[in-house]
Amino acid sequence: MxxxxxxxxxxxxxxxxxxxxxxxxxxxxxxxxxxxxxxxxxxxxxxxxxxxxxxxxxxxxxxxxxxxxxxxxxxxxxxxxxxxxxxxxxxxxxxxxxxxxxxxxxxxxxxxxxxxxxxxxxxxxxxxxxxxxxxxxxxxxxxxxxxxxxxxxxxxxxxxxxxxxxxxxxxxxxxxxxxDVVGVEIGGAVKNVVALAVGMARGMGLGDNTSAMLITRGLAEITRLGSALGADPTTFLGLAGAGDLVATCSSTLSRNHSVGLRLGRGEPVEEILASQNQVAEGVTSCRSILALAQQHQIPMPIAAAVVGVVHEGVSVEATAERLMSRVRKAEQY
Incomplete structure (x- = not known):
């Protein structure tokens, strides 16, 4: 046995x-x-x-x-x-x-x-x-x-x-x-950050279109970073990519989504974390993920937005406006 x-x-x-x-x-x-x-x-x-x-x-x-x-x-x-x-x-x-x-x-x-x-x-x-x-x-x-x-x-x-x-x-x-160890790990780490963003949007009272946008563009960020690190891009279409992303961004059982929800309602991050008996990995890992992306010159605006709210005191309202005012471009994965 x-x-x-x-x-x-x-x-x-x-x-x-x-x-x-x-x-x-x-x-x-x-x-x-x-x-x-x-x-x-x-x-x-x-x-x-x-x-x-x-x-x-x-x-x-x-x-x-x-x-x-x-x-x-x-x-x-x-x-x-x-x-x-x-x-x-x-x-x-x-x-x-x-x-x-x-x-x-x-x-x-x-x-x-x-x-x-x-x-x-x-x-x-x-x-x-x-x-x-x-x-x-x-x-x-x-x-x-x-x-x-x-x-x-x-x-x-x-x-x-x-x-x-x-x-x-x-x-x-x-x-x-x-x-594909690299792809599976990158998918699992970055989806927590995207879930924080989706939770924030829900906490602000925004609906399914906004959530779908963040999940889809979050998947693009995951794919760009993972590919730059040597992952197989098709991994991100599977359970460890899109599957994990959808579950974590959509479920009330997700700690990262729940923390994001409370941030979107205006609660201070310190109070949220003090009330948790379990760790929301995205709160800490968003900084290391953004640093890794910057090291490899990979644009990750959603990850940057989450870092801004969680660690730099940027309001969720200013973050939403900043994301929506980015320069137009072709959709790419």
Whole structure:
């Protein structure tokens, strides 16, 4: 039987642990908070992140990262992207010499502009071909409820991609495989920024035309940046591109959309973030994504607009006017 350690007991880490267990994989979740671990271990629940939901009894939990990783074929990382480097500095020795390291994270590191797979390979000192990425329309609550969904498992090593896909192939969760790690990661990171923009528009009282415009032009920004970094442009038409983008921009379950909604209603960003018990990755990653785009001379006006509102004090009204007054041009992808 395949054995997996899931490092991170938030909503997506917990939901993915359930997927693995339902697919027949032996799973141990690591969490840093003893009360969360105790709830998963003893009550088969994680009410702080997935309220009113029962987990399979086969899902185990521990606060000991070495115990979680012992003998694991897969080490799944489901923590905040901006804490990954510091965490791996202490965890590198327990990841194992052969285990496939699986990233559930959707962000770009501040300062370095690195994708999560790059941070993992560099910090843990492992072959990049050992790192797989899972991304797609991953609204944790719906997956925990066992609603039909699908995602992409991307890895440079096709055998490892297949092994990860087999380990999470549950009756309600359909994994597809890909070799395009860059494209899958860029799609997953940038869609969070676009979701903030769509949420802002909704919060301002704007309708479906505006949302469709932002989603479509957001996809153009994702495709331009990903292509410049070596991604296959067709990746952005699939689950890890358009699929994830539509889900995150449209759902009230999306943390990034919800934060954007409140920004559009005029709430200060500091108050919004202080009230959240989960991280909206786009709030932080928008700066690193914009910096990466500027480094490669890729125009990303939506990402720039989000940075302006979230980090530079620009009003949502001024941002909307600025976007709509840009110079006309031909539509290009």
């Amino acid at each position: 395949t054995r997996a350690a899931v490092l991170g007991a938030g909503s997506w880490g917990t939901a993915f642990a359930q997927v693995l267990a339902d697919a027949g994989t032996e799973v141990t979740v690591w969490g840093r908070r003893p009360e969360v671990v105790r709830s998963i271990e003893e009550d088969h629940a994680n009410p702080g992140y997935l309220p009113d939901h029962q987990l399979p009894e086969s899902v185990r939990a521990t606060t000991d990262v070495a115990a979680a990783c012992e003998g694991a074929d897969l080490v799944v990382l489901g923590i905040h992207s901006q804490t990954l480097r510091d965490s791996l500095t202490g965890w590198g020795a327990v990841l194992g010499s052969e285990a496939t390291v699986v990233s559930l994270m959707k962000g770009i590191e501040l300062g370095t502009g690195q994708r999560m797979s790059q941070v993992i390979a560099e910090t843990a000192g492992i072959d990049p071909a050992r790192v797989a990425v899972v991304s797609g329309p991953n609204l944790a609550r719906e997956i925990a409820e066992r609603q039909p969904s699908a995602s992409v498992v991307a890895c440079a090593d096709s055998a490892r991609a297949d092994a990860v896909a087999e380990a999470c192939d549950a009756r309600y969760f359909r994994p597809y495989t890909s070799a």
